[in-house]
Amino acid sequence: MNENLFSSFITPVMMGLPIVIVIVMFPSIMFPSPNRLINNRLISIQQWLVQLTSKQMLVIHNQKGQTWALMLMSLILFIGSTNLLGLLPHSFTPTTQLSLNLGMAIPLWAGTVITGFRYKTKASLAHFLPQGTPLPLIPMLIIIETISLFIQPMALAVRLTANITAGHLLIHLIGGATLALMNISAPTAMVTFMILILLTILEFAVALIQAYVFTLLVSLYLHDNT
Amino acid sequence: MPQLDTSTWSITILSMIITLFLVFQLKVSKYYFPEDPKPTLVATPKPVTPWEKKWTKIYFPLLLPL
Numbered sequence: 001m002n003e004n005l006f007s008s009f010i011t012p013v014m015m016g017l018p019i020v021i022v023i024v025m026f027p028s029i030m031f032p033s034p035n036r037l038i039n040n041r042l043i044s045i046q047q048w049l050v051q052l053t054s055k056q057m058l059v060i061h062n063q064k065g066q067t068w069a070l071m072l073m074s075l076i077l078f079i080g081s082t083n084l085l086g087l088l089p090h091s092f093t094p095t096t097q098l099s100l101n102l103g104m105a106i107p108l109w110a111g112t113v114i115t116g117f118r119y120k121t122k123a124s125l126a127h128f129l130p131q132g133t134p135l136p137l138i139p140m141l142i143i144i145e146t147i148s149l150f151i152q153p154m155a156l157a158v159r160l161t162a163n164i165t166a167g168h169l170l171i172h173l174i175g176g177a178t179l180a181l182m183n184i185s186a187p188t189a190m191v192t193f194m195i196l197i198l199l200t201i202l203e204f205a206v207a208l209i210q211a212y213v214f215t216l217l218v219s220l221y222l223h224d225n226t
Numbered sequence: 227m228p229q230l231d232t233s234t235w236s237i238t239i240l241s242m243i244i245t246l247f248l249v250f251q252l253k254v255s256k257y258y259f260p261e262d263p264k265p266t267l268v269a270t271p272k273p274v275t276p277w278e279k280k281w282t283k284i285y286f287p288l289l290l291p292l
Contacts (some may be wrong), residue, residue, distance in 0.1 A: 006227060006228050007228075009228045009229055010228040010231075011228070011231075011234035011238060011239050012235075013234075018234070018237045020237060020238055020241060021237065021240075021244075022241055024241040024245050025241065025244070025245045025249060027245075028245060028249045028250055028253060031250075031253050031254075032253075033252070033253050033256045034256055034257060034258070035256075046257075047257050047258075047259070050254065050257055051257075051259050070251055070254055071251070073254050074246060074250035074251045074254045075246065075255075077250060077254065078245065078246050078250050083280070094238070094242070096229065097229055097232070097234075098229045098230070098237045099232075099235035099239050100238050100239065100242045102239075102292075103238070103239035103242050103243065104242065128291070142258070161229065165229070174236065177270040185238055
């Protein structure tokens with residue numbers, strides 16, 4: 001039971017070849033590069049969506065922060081497309097792998113912190129001590145702020161992994177329950193099937209929301225540090 | 227839990243770095259958002275000088291009775 005449930009989260013290897021490379025690179029095929037002056041509808045719609053999202057997301061940043069526009073846009077496209085493609089049956093979702101999410105979160109968070117240290121050293125260090133703290137509390141508060149700073153990349157990675165993994169597991173379990181209940185009593189199976197449909201709609205939303213949340217938090221950390 | 231099997235971590239992280247930092251950024255960097263074209267002011271037409279209002283025979287030299 002244990003082995004069966006988690007088998008969709010094993011990194012795919014076909015005959016010794018790591019095809020996880022191909023699977024991670026696959027969503028980029030869904031975004032063709034614009035080569036012409038006037039592009040086809042798919043590219044135009046994608047460009048328009050990227051423009052909409054980037055305007056929304058970059059409005060809070062100053063000049064320095066807006067140099068991260070390309071990074072943030074490709075981040076949200078990568079996570080969103082990977083999550084959505086993972087909702088297809090029997091597909092492998094790379095964002096369920098803790099390795100991938102850690103590999104995304106740690107460099108991006110470290111980039112924002114190092115940017116803050118280089119350009120606004122005093123202000124970024126001042127984040128460790130909120131204004132107006134009483135004197136005896138200062139050492140404890142600095143420890144707490146340091147811990148909360150270092151937990152940011154871990155939280156980013158684990159949040160994305162846990163949400164997507166939990167959603168996929170729920171879909172597996174409820175789908176299996178529906179199948180098993182079909183022979184026992186059809187109305188209960190119908191109810192379970194309704195739950196499955198609602199869950200799938202939720203998972204579509206979660207796929208997009210998680211991408212958004214990840215990117216938004218990176219941009220927030222960036223805002224603190226530019 | 228298969229996600230904690232660290233033997234596959236290096237290849238996953240490597241493929242993610244290639245995809246995210248190379249492939250996607252190359253694609254998105256090619257997006258362009260053209261400026262909204264401004265409508266040009268309609269040029270006011272040159273006022274017609276009085277002697278050009280009437281087109282007389284002398285404007286056609288070849289038709290002069292010579």
